[in-house]
Amino acid sequence: MAYFQSKPSSGRHFLQIPGPTNVPDRVLRALDNPTMDHRGPDFGLLGARILAKVQPVFGTEQPVIIFPASGTGAWEAALVNTLSPGDRVLMCETGWFAHLWEEMAGRLGITSELLGTDWRRGADVPGIEARLRADTAHAIKAVCVVHNETSTGATSRVDEVRRAMDAAGHPALLLVDTISSLGSIEFKHDAWGVDVTVSGSQKGLMLPPGLSFNAISQKALAAAETAKCARSFWDWRPMLASNATGYFPYTPATNMLYALDTALDMLNEEGLQNVYARHDRHAEATRRAVRAWGLEVQCDDPRHYSSALTAVRVPEGHSADGLRATILQKFNMSLGNGLGQLKDRVFRIGHLGDFNDLSLMGTLSGVEMGLRAAGVPHKPEGVQAAMDYLSGNT
Amino acid sequence: MAYFQSKPSSGRHFLQIPGPTNVPDRVLRALDNPTMDHRGPDFGLLGARILAKVQPVFGTEQPVIIFPASGTGAWEAALVNTLSPGDRVLMCETGWFAHLWEEMAGRLGITSELLGTDWRRGADVPGIEARLRADTAHAIKAVCVVHNETSTGATSRVDEVRRAMDAAGHPALLLVDTISSLGSIEFKHDAWGVDVTVSGSQKGLMLPPGLSFNAISQKALAAAETAKCARSFWDWRPMLASNATGYFPYTPATNMLYALDTALDMLNEEGLQNVYARHDRHAEATRRAVRAWGLEVQCDDPRHYSSALTAVRVPEGHSADGLRATILQKFNMSLGNGLGQLKDRVFRIGHLGDFNDLSLMGTLSGVEMGLRAAGVPHKPEGVQAAMDYLSGNT
Amino acid sequence: MAYFQSKPSSGRHFLQIPGPTNVPDRVLRALDNPTMDHRGPDFGLLGARILAKVQPVFGTEQPVIIFPASGTGAWEAALVNTLSPGDRVLMCETGWFAHLWEEMAGRLGITSELLGTDWRRGADVPGIEARLRADTAHAIKAVCVVHNETSTGATSRVDEVRRAMDAAGHPALLLVDTISSLGSIEFKHDAWGVDVTVSGSQKGLMLPPGLSFNAISQKALAAAETAKCARSFWDWRPMLASNATGYFPYTPATNMLYALDTALDMLNEEGLQNVYARHDRHAEATRRAVRAWGLEVQCDDPRHYSSALTAVRVPEGHSADGLRATILQKFNMSLGNGLGQLKDRVFRIGHLGDFNDLSLMGTLSGVEMGLRAAGVPHKPEGVQAAMDYLSGNT
């Protein structure tokens, strides 16, 4: 059971939303250690260790800033540190979270130009290139991409976005949200030429919500020198100055840093490549289950399939939210809901974070039994298909 | 992961041996509270509360003694408090644990008379009655029954044993081991006329191992006055004297008592009848899976099916232990092994304690995928059969 | 020991900085529960419960917003929700934290007018009244006061500030930072007519850092409608809209909310008035110790003594930081350092949060032994003076 539940239930809740994910016991037991003096000598040693250890997960040797704030804050930090009021950005609207980021930009005085999709695939790379080529005046100051769109289960090809920007010879910054991909799907801040990578603690990093991140290129740092958006809490400069010695300019979320330190150890012990392969495997098993049920995966470009979550479309005339409520009530599992234009049209299965084959099978069994219980038309063959795949006999 | 594992693994280990069971987070968080003064005033209040709260789980209004020792100790306590060296007991040998109890009795100077079975069912009630009728001299001082034989998955009908003893008009004590049934399968110490009920913490009570119990009838208490077995640690009398005010005669396992207090709250919140029904449901789903795989349940008397675990026979020529090793290695799940004459012939699925439908489905999926991976002949229809049952569409 | 320490130590670290404070075991054990779905039905119930329960600690029946960010963020939120770039505020510069707040205001485009002190007392109430009376054009949009100045141990009389503002008939908002007072020193948001109360989790609320708060008056809410500072993460409006049903507009720091829920229970169980009285008592004992050592309390207006911490001046020619280093190294206790103009001139003893007489005595003993070990001139009579007071024989 969780800390709070309104009625008794036995066994563990299946938290299969696409984040927050199931926090490993080892991380929870790091989290609950006594808080320490964040100005004392030991803290500096711990801080420096964590700041160094977090870089490889971003695929970077450049600074990674850790905010004592949940992921939305890191979106804001990416914008206010690099842009000025009135600046224009190209926002790749791949789904609900891209939409929310655009909304935020507007509140901060940034003008977004939307490059839409049908919410069934990643960012429109040719569209980006075309738009940038057309922007000969370089009015566009940044291209914003959500690496893994949590609302649709589509992963944008950031490497291709980079190549498109290079091909267009455009100087815009590349800002990428990896909140639901980092630590689950390979990401290369440096190699892909990302300028600001935004992330959060509560997905692939296997922590509770409460920390967020900006990995920052030299070009972004330079932009921060001239950016005019007012900023204080989110300001990179005092952060970088303090981080140099392992400290933070204001009170960090100390216990969350304990948890992060431990979670990074776990990722390293498993090996990042193994972690990514595990996510790929579970995503493939899930998609096979979905197809065997006769349902449709929301993402319909296989090159953009997400390894972190799968959004599943329910047949016309059926309610995804009704299905989710049935599954929660009967099988003690939380699934993600449809957002924005997908409201009640899809449910989302998170298969990211601290996860394994049998937890996935419990999850898929819960979906299959839920489909039946809720009267959603399907073929009862999804669980079998997933087992076929996982046990290696496809 | 557990406290220790020799290689990294992601997600939760599936601990599906028939005990120790998966300890709920809430119980672990009670366990890890600071130890308190076991002679201070607050301890007496806590002790009295726990001693009262534990009685209903045994179905008794009579004293329940809590030993700071694992379950085997409570077997010893039951014997040494009621018997004298040279005494004779009738031991219903339903499987390996009954065998171990008999072995212990022998070490303590008690002579056991075995009433065997084929290890595929509960205690032989007509046999008990016949033997007691024949014992006109009342040489038999106690009848020992394992309520739920953990090695075979067979539950003896203790109510019928009681009726057989009454029918025979025999004064022997009735000693019952409920280590793997208490809190999972209904048990009625008082209504069934049990004299000593033995139990442990690490199964249906959802605690780690480290506590054990004796529920005691007035008749057993009277026997304790004349029993000649040497005893000190296990002696009921100083325990009962101290328990009267909520204390213990020697240092109790304080933190385990915290855990017990919380676990009893959880059982009460769910409701004992709901707990038993949940176990019945999961056992039935498991047996349906076993049959659908084309395998055989070790217990072959449906009246004795265990709701706590299911022992499954592997086909001739195949190794149950090899299967278990495959499942542990590939799917991170522990299953119980075959014991004694069943070594390598059965594997045992624990479905007791803090458990729910999706954890069961993860478990059964792990077995089904393991059967495939280990090359054990089976039909891949068990998981489907279990889902059919659980989702209510059999 | 904490999660990390660079060399082994036995026993508990004494974390006697004026925050983060010692987090009670019970709160840590709430914190480490599994994260739950922040969009699920149970979360709304929990959220509504917490939002209601937090109000009395602020002395308010008006909305209290909880940010998933550390305390500095709530300062920013108070400013950006109520003010517009170019606005002027009257900042009562009582010490380092007031200075930092002013610095932040500047970064956000707000002009601060400083009303200084000698850093040995609370806000200058007559000065506030005089300045406001002089501001006939009502150019000053807000008066900013740090209730308990953590750098000096001086508590401003917010009630008097309110009366001065009323006496001046000035419409400025009253913004008050209670980061190091809330839950330790009585505070009455409503009764004192505060417009925005800023607070954080890691002091009197006995939580780790990671949550911060704004309690908001109707007048402040009205100001938020017209305030022009760009804001998104800190924007009250979507927060209030979501909070109405117990939810949050973006991912909350779920596990910190568990901890908050439990900490609020603890405060209520002890009783807020008892909590305040306990802090008063420990502060008085500490000041008596300081005087008995022959040292000087930094705050020299008894009406402004802080019950949360005591800043102690070291004699000329001695280093407060050297003393602190000695105490940390020899006695495993962290004390607060001098900040700004008080650097190396004072050390600060935190006696707030989850604390009791014997922990205070351990703390004061550590200071007294540290004074000796570091060769700071003093009379060895402080511990005795504190015991005299605490044991009721002054």
Next chain:
Amino acid sequence: MAYFQSKPSSGRHFLQIPGPTNVPDRVLRALDNPTMDHRGPDFGLLGARILAKVQPVFGTEQPVIIFPASGTGAWEAALVNTLSPGDRVLMCETGWFAHLWEEMAGRLGITSELLGTDWRRGADVPGIEARLRADTAHAIKAVCVVHNETSTGATSRVDEVRRAMDAAGHPALLLVDTISSLGSIEFKHDAWGVDVTVSGSQKGLMLPPGLSFNAISQKALAAAETAKCARSFWDWRPMLASNATGYFPYTPATNMLYALDTALDMLNEEGLQNVYARHDRHAEATRRAVRAWGLEVQCDDPRHYSSALTAVRVPEGHSADGLRATILQKFNMSLGNGLGQLKDRVFRIGHLGDFNDLSLMGTLSGVEMGLRAAGVPHKPEGVQAAMDYLSGNT
């Protein structure tokens, strides 16, 4: 606060009974890990590691058996494995616990010959030698000594007992209870020729109660082959057979083993000699406080002073239990009570386990303030004397 308290209190309870001691957070966080399969391959690795790591704390390279039972059980194990009903032992009656051990021996059919003391010193070494020399028939099968008598705070010189036995040329076994000394006061099972060392988890090992130990010499193992006491749970032989591969013959207290593994790491990180020196230092500081109060230490032979606890005599006409009740009620500290003939005459201060200077000063301050509050005549100079000693300026 502990898991249970009947009224709210703030800050940490001071658990200064001479055991159970304050369990370090790190140990509690080991304890609360998920229970693992005690028959699985990883358990064997963990078990072997622990069994090896525990030996140095006993000063032995011989087997150490770990019982899933509290300390009293290990007393019983020592007796029933080495002796036969009717055997005679020489019991050095240094206080209440020696008395309880004798009482237990009697219940198990062993005849104890008491070698008394005035309960103000350790075992009477010349008396042992004299008695053994007189026992030319070697009727005495074992000499039983409590290393650190928890009821009086007197530590017997086990090395001298060994030399006395050797001098007498007597073949009796030497059984030593180290329940309240192990991990606090140096002990050398091998070097001192001890045959069975009895210990428990809840004192110097810094664990909750629930584990107990027998370290066993070859001579004791040989005795076990012929000893006639009935035994099963306590039988060393199946234990040793299973331990050889890291397992246990019946269910071990798995989570307590996690805690033990961690506690042993902590002792090793600090260094056993440092641990002992720390205990010596705190004991000396405590005795100086006692004398400065004008009170009397119960142990009046300085060679037998205990470094684990100090029993303090209250002046005639005053109640030690009244004082303890006052201290518990007013200062939230538990102290040990007087036992047997010392009932209400002494109170006992535990200064063992996970402890440091400032916790000791909190403890002694609590005693001093308690003496005042309870009206027990004393000079208020004890805390000062302890600080003088601890800060190195005696």
